[in-house]
Amino acid sequence: MSVAQLLATHSSAELTEWIAYEQVTGPIGPARDDLLMAVLAATISNANRSKGRKARVTDFLPKWDRAKKRMNWQDMLTAVKSINRTLGGDDLTEGGEHGSPLGTPRQARHRQPGADRRR
Known part of the structure; x- marks a missing residue:
């Protein structure tokens, strides 16, 4: 997936949540091979230990x-909002810098643009 596709399909709020999650838990996906390598290292260590x-x-x-x-x-x-600002994202939370009628990020990211417009 290209950066343009990623930005077209994911909101700033969602990307910010994933960044914060990864900072706490470590790499997501194949980068989490550290766990597999730790299992392998422990197995080899135990097989060769006195x-x-x-x-x-x-x-x-x-x-x-x-x-x-x-x-x-x-x-x-506060940390997530700081990261969001650094990455140029919009704060869609109530009372945020760019408050939105859509409400919280969780609600906003699941709505389609223009979905609240009445015909």
Whole structure:
């Protein structure tokens, strides 16, 4: 899928949600091969180890969420809005910079442009 196709089929709000999700959980899709590699590394390590502590998969898995303090939802929303602004997106939430009659992003992204217009 090209960038133009992506932008034509996904709203800024939806892309921002995916960016925020990936920042917390780590790569999405084939990039998540780190888990498969951790399983393989633990298996090889355990097959070749002498007596002692057995290796766990988590010993070889990168830690993606390195935040010392877990953010509450308000802090997360502030961070997402900041990323959205940086990427040039519109804030469709109530009270957002570019408030919209469509309401929240969740409602807005599922409506077709012009769907509220009466004929």
